[in-house]
Amino acid sequence: xxxxxxxxxxxxxxxxxxxxxxxxxxxxxxxxxxxxxxxxxxxxxxxxxxxxxxxxxxxxxxxxxxxxxxxxxxxxxxxxxxxxxxxxxxxxxxxxxxxxxxxxxxxxxxxxxxxxxxxxxxxxxxxxxxxxxxxxxxxxxxxxxxxxxxxxxxxxxxxxxxxxxxx
Numbered sequence: 001x002x003x004x005x006x007x008x009x010x011x012x013x014x015x016x017x018x019x020x021x022x023x024x025x026x027x028x029x030x031x032x033x034x035x036x037x038x039x040x041x042x043x044x045x046x047x048x049x050x051x052x053x054x055x056x057x058x059x060x061x062x063x064x065x066x067x068x069x070x071x072x073x074x075x076x077x078x079x080x081x082x083x084x085x086x087x088x089x090x091x092x093x094x095x096x097x098x099x100x101x102x103x104x105x106x107x108x109x110x111x112x113x114x115x116x117x118x119x120x121x122x123x124x125x126x127x128x129x130x131x132x133x134x135x136x137x138x139x140x141x142x143x144x145x146x147x148x149x150x151x152x153x154x155x156x157x158x159x160x161x162x163x164x165x166x167x
Contacts, residue, residue: 003070006082013090014057021049021097033123041122041130048134052100055138056093056145060153068157081160089153096144104137
């Protein structure tokens, strides 16, 4: 039963991260730039942001990390390590999502310097630049998740539990 609760906690973590992503882009784009509900570019951009967050969460998970976390408890002995791992995972996902967005936006701004900004393109409902920038963010989010967050979490767990990482 404890294993199911820990995995449900990870699913809840993803739901909270997706909700936070939705709230942020609603605040930044819909309210900041007065974008309508019918804007397809906005929907594509936010959908790929959701996909990026879900892929980052999925790809940062490791079988060794999961087996160690399953051996812990949410309450009582081992709870501190379990909640610390979840906190580090959430912080890492949010931080790397921000980095992926910064890199994607910068690459878009550098390559399309004479064009409109990405948010102006979203306001005008231009789909092509939104897909380009969103795919860049997706690629960088996946790469950061696999090559930075996953090894960091494995290293953190192996230092706490004397776990020998399998490669």
